[in-house]
Amino acid sequence: MDNHKVSVIIPLYNSSEFIIDTIQSILDQSYQDIEIIIIDDNSTDGSFELAQKFQSGHINVFKNKGKGACAARNYGFELSTGNYIQFLDADDLLSPNKLENQVKLLQEFPNRIAVCSTNHFYDTPESGKITDKDFMFSTDKPSAFLLNLYGANGMFEMVQTSAWLTPRALIDKAGLWDIKLSKDQDGEFFCRVVMASYGICYDPIAINHYRKHRDGMNIASKKQKQHIESQLKALESKERVLLQHDINEKDFKHAMALQYKFIAIEAWPEHKDLSNKAQQKTSVYGGSAYLPILGGSAIEIIKKILGWKSAKSFSNWIHNNKLISKLR
Structure with a gap:
């Protein structure tokens, strides 16, 4: 494997409106030792044909041999040759310094994983908002980073897929994406990867631009039963992974209680059985006072x-x- 190359892996499905800008944000990177691997998941809107126009020595476009974004990411990883892996959604963008800054950090701190802040936007990146600054920091204690992220201090935040840059060796150690999950698959995957690392490197300058959709296209907005079930399975996996390490018990209980309470509220009343299951787990961990604005x-x-x-x-x-x- 190339010791300095970044493999950018893009799962593609019906993103013809965005894929050109996404590819361009990689071509505009200040860091140049890059390969782009695009895995199309049977798009029907011309996305595959648009991506093929960029085919070159360092941009390769393939059809997904599995099904779904997780399978596409796993296939892309299988085909990749870089020592650093950038998973990038087909409608998101990276600031021009993102890969260069994070590669420098990972070369200085081997066996860590790099992260940056995320700008959430609808129309243009300039109109977006960054909300995760209080949750981003460098540390040699992976569990402390995750438990703070999950709500040990009463508030929680997400780290979107494209904000990370991951050494290949950590994925080899932690395992690939779980193709059975349909929601929070990125949270489950990166929990395993982070806990396989020696710590987190945060770059405060680089930005991941996460495109939000008003029509509910984002996976995070899905609330069908299969999605709630996936959230529960993902959280149960995080729970098991964290318990395998030396963790702050108080922070762990606070974080788990809040996360299960969040799912309980998300599931009610459409999926009362799943809501009640999540609420029971909240009680096991001492309960949570978390209550969002509901209307x-x-x-x-x-x-x-x-x-x-x-x-x-x-x-x-x-x-x-x-x-x-x-x-x-």
Whole structure:
């Protein structure tokens, strides 16, 4: 394997509107020792044909031999030759200094994983917002980073897939993406990778630009039963991985209680069985006071008086009746 090359692995599915800008953000990198591996997952909107136009000595486009983004990432990793792996979603962008800054950090601190802040945007990166600064820091204690991220201090944040740059050896050690997961597969994967590392290197200058979609295309917005089940399985995996290491027990309990409470609220009332299962796990870890804003002033009054389940049920009833009215 090339000791300095970065392999950028892009799973591609029906992203014809964005894929050219995504590829261009890699071509514009100040770091030049790069290969781009695009794995198309049977796109039907011309994405594959657009990507093929960039085919060259260091840009290769393949059809996914499996199914889904996780299988595409695993296939891309199998084909890659770089010592550093950048997973990049087909609609996201990287700041021009992202790879150079993170490679420098990883060369200085071998066996760590590099991360940067994420700018969440809808239309243009300039209109976006960074919300994760309080959760980003360098450390030689991987569990401390993750538990803080998961809510040990009462608040939690996500690190989006493309914010990381990972030494190949850590993926070899931790294992590939779990193709059975349909939501929070990145959180589960990077939990294993982070815990296989010697620590985290944070670069405060580089930026990952994460494109959000108003029509709910982002995986993070999915709430079907299979997605809630995937969230639970992913969290159970994180739980097992962390318990295999020397961790701060108090922080672990706080983080797990909050994470399970979040899923319990997400699942209610559409998937009460999964909500109750998550709530039971919250109780096992001592409970959590976490309560998000569930709606407007009326919903919040119901939450205060009758509890979050009643408020969420009423909010869901209103939403469903609005949909029915639109269909009539």
